[in-house]
Amino acid sequence: MQFRPRLQTMTQYLLPLMAIVLVAAIFVADTITDLEIAVPVFYTAVILISVRFCSRRGLVLVGLGCVALTLLSDFLTPESSSSETGIINTIISILAIIATTALVLRIDSAERAVYDARAQLAHVARVTALGELTASIAHEVNQPIAATVINGNASLRWLSADPPNLDEARVAIERIVKDANRAADVVGRVRKLARRAPAQKVLCDVNSVISEIITLTATELRKQYIALESSLSGDLEPIFADPVQLQQVMLNLILNSIDAMQGMPEGGRFLFIGSTKADSGGILVTVRDSGVGFEQAALDHIFDAFYTTKSGGMGLGLTVTRSIIEAHAGRIWVEPNNPRGAIFRFTLPPVTDEVKMPRAASLANKA
Amino acid sequence: MTTIKPSIAIIDDDESVREATTGLLRSLGYIAKGFASADEFLNSNRLRITSCLIADVHMPGISGLALFGQLRAAGNPIPTVLITAYPDEDIRARALSAGVSNYLIKPFSEKELLDSIEAATKH
Numbered sequence: 001m002q003f004r005p006r007l008q009t010m011t012q013y014l015l016p017l018m019a020i021v022l023v024a025a026i027f028v029a030d031t032i033t034d035l036e037i038a039v040p041v042f043y044t045a046v047i048l049i050s051v052r053f054c055s056r057r058g059l060v061l062v063g064l065g066c067v068a069l070t071l072l073s074d075f076l077t078p079e080s081s082s083s084e085t086g087i088i089n090t091i092i093s094i095l096a097i098i099a100t101t102a103l104v105l106r107i108d109s110a111e112r113a114v115y116d117a118r119a120q121l122a123h124v125a126r127v128t129a130l131g132e133l134t135a136s137i138a139h140e141v142n143q144p145i146a147a148t149v150i151n152g153n154a155s156l157r158w159l160s161a162d163p164p165n166l167d168e169a170r171v172a173i174e175r176i177v178k179d180a181n182r183a184a185d186v187v188g189r190v191r192k193l194a195r196r197a198p199a200q201k202v203l204c205d206v207n208s209v210i211s212e213i214i215t216l217t218a219t220e221l222r223k224q225y226i227a228l229e230s231s232l233s234g235d236l237e238p239i240f241a242d243p244v245q246l247q248q249v250m251l252n253l254i255l256n257s258i259d260a261m262q263g264m265p266e267g268g269r270f271l272f273i274g275s276t277k278a279d280s281g282g283i284l285v286t287v288r289d290s291g292v293g294f295e296q297a298a299l300d301h302i303f304d305a306f307y308t309t310k311s312g313g314m315g316l317g318l319t320v321t322r323s324i325i326e327a328h329a330g331r332i333w334v335e336p337n338n339p340r341g342a343i344f345r346f347t348l349p350p351v352t353d354e355v356k357m358p359r360a361a362s363l364a365n366k367a
Numbered sequence: 368m369t370t371i372k373p374s375i376a377i378i379d380d381d382e383s384v385r386e387a388t389t390g391l392l393r394s395l396g397y398i399a400k401g402f403a404s405a406d407e408f409l410n411s412n413r414l415r416i417t418s419c420l421i422a423d424v425h426m427p428g429i430s431g432l433a434l435f436g437q438l439r440a441a442g443n444p445i446p447t448v449l450i451t452a453y454p455d456e457d458i459r460a461r462a463l464s465a466g467v468s469n470y471l472i473k474p475f476s477e478k479e480l481l482d483s484i485e486a487a488t489k490h
Contacts, residue, residue, distance in 0.1 A: 175387060
């Protein structure tokens with residue numbers, strides 16, 4: 001999952017440039033001046049800058065390069081370097097460079113571990129959410145399979161009639177093809193959500209993400225006697241996002257609403273899903289239900305990890321939801337619905353010119 | 368068995384299953400007509416001539432089992448075969464004790480369906 005800040009054009013070019021200028025300055029200062037201080041210690045700053053744009057291997061090379069330049073300076077100015085202070089300064093500098101490189105590498109791998117753990121958590125949360133839909137997904141697949149078996153039998157009957165009724169047989173076979181595709185679509189939708197794929201931001205249409213999840217949950221909504229109303233604005237610009245993660249957000253919010261409405265009378269379960277342009281540019285998505293809602297005290301905590309108002313909940317769904325939205329530079333909040341229920345809203349920023357460039361986009365995905 | 372095949376109504380909100388079942392029964396010479404909901408069937412002119420119902424258990428509005436109960440209460444107990452994609456032992460037991468002819472789980476075989484219809488319409 002993409003929790004790391006994305007590389008921007010500035011860091012792409014400016015930071016390497018800064019690092020090079022700094023290396024040159026330190027090298028020159030170290031070589032031509034005869035100061036009684038360990039000038040090469042400042043190479044540690046170069047390493048700290050390099051961590052922003054270098055791979056782990058690159059960082060090791062930068063560290064080694066700094067050590068080599070330190071030794072080169074000493075080689076070029078033998079008279080000052082051969083003094084006792086000079087040798088001590090060189091040793092101090094090299095130790096500082098090695099220690100800094102090692103620490104930076106350790107911090108980097110710790111951060112990686114955190115990102116990996118978060119991505120795993122998000123995946124677990126996603127599969128758990130899908131698990132809540134197991135019965136209705138099985139139903140969704142079972143219906144077209146049942147229809148396929150029946151249509152197969154029917155086409156055999158039409159073909160073995162005397163004379164064979166080819167037109168009717170053709171109709172039945174066309175239905176088989178249609179139903180097989182329908183079953184495959186369901187499986188495809190589920191598999192896309194269940195897969196453990198690395199985060200990948202692409203230009204995507206928020207409405208089609210929402211529609212996909214509405215289709216996935218339609219059977220469950222019907223089973224729970226929930227009336228769904230959706231209003232998806234037709235003039236939304238595509239945004240730069242990971243479609244699977246956005247689907248996870250929609251799935252979590254819809255499942256949340258389904259749970260919240262379980263205790264409501266059958267005629268009083270309304271779910272509204274809407275998308276519009278946000279005032280700030282970008283997109284505003286609304287999920288509104290007529291469920292139990294939240295107490296004022298709960299409103300402040302519902303996005304916290306392990307905070308749950310459900311008996312069987314883990315308290316992860318909304319936490320993951322928020323971290324996904326935030327990783328997309330968006331914002332999510334909740335407010336009470338009138339007369340009852342909750343309104344979840346989130347915004348997603350518009351595509352900036354920067355990410356429209358394919359190169360920047362592909363670099364951003366590596367972050 | 369009579370030589371004139373009985374008229375059968377198929378009530379299922381799932382269009383694929385409804386059309387498929389209707390098609391299969393027509394291929395076997397039955398007069399078969401599909402309805403998307405119990406209400407649609409109740410408001411049709413087929414109510415009196417239908418000699419067997421094949422109804423889905425889970426439908427928006429009136430469920431298959433409720434429809435059977437309603438018809439029986441109105442003095443018109445049409446022999447009914449319930450079909451479902453959500454097998455539930457409680458509902459099955461309740462349905463059979465209420466007098467439903469059979470309870471089939473989707474996907475069911477042609478033989479299961481035909482045997483059930485035959486058993487339902489024999490009496």
